Amino acid sequence: GAVVSQHPSRVICKSGTSVKIECRSLDFQATTMFWYRQFPKQSLMLMATSNEGSKATYEQGVEKDKFLINHASLTLSTLTVTSAHPEDSSFYICSASRLAGVTDTQYFGPGTRLTVL
């Protein structure tokens, strides 16, 4: 149990286009999903916290108009990178929060590699 999927796994796009990444919890309902960004050989940086049916909470320094997050259901959150530029190239990872015992634990998707040309 606790499987999280992401689609697509890899995307290459031209500068100026928008890219949508989907994150799904396959076998559980997640009231909270998280979006992270990981640069090569670096740790994960939290971009935003997404709660179903409400606006996402963005971390300091993350542009909410550039990284649009929609959490339309308890099993789906989407991240749209608008007007992508080469500096947006990165590995984007989502996670979904699930109650396990006395704590809610985050389960991570396999990640999406975005390359902007």
Next chain:
Amino acid sequence: GEDVEQSLFLSVREGDSSVINCTYTDSSSTYLYWYKQEPGAGLQLLTYIFSNMDMKQDQRLTVLLNKKDKHLSLRIADTQTGDSAIYFCAARLDKLIFGTGTLLAVQP
């Protein structure tokens, strides 16, 4: 804010034990986690420990927590080549704060 640090690299021989260390700064962290990341993949939750525990064992994995020194370790017994990956510790406050990651290389 919370700062989580790890050594960058560890190399061991197959069959030996591996010990990956992690330090954190905020003593109010409630849970501490260990995740494994293989190349080009997401993070796999390995185990977690509550802050009022000293030790947790799960098959080949042993987590030790020294709350006084804010030090967390992950011991992998009988390390296999399939254990080669990057290991992240994470501390839980209102959100997860990840360490810098330790690359574990297992030599056959």
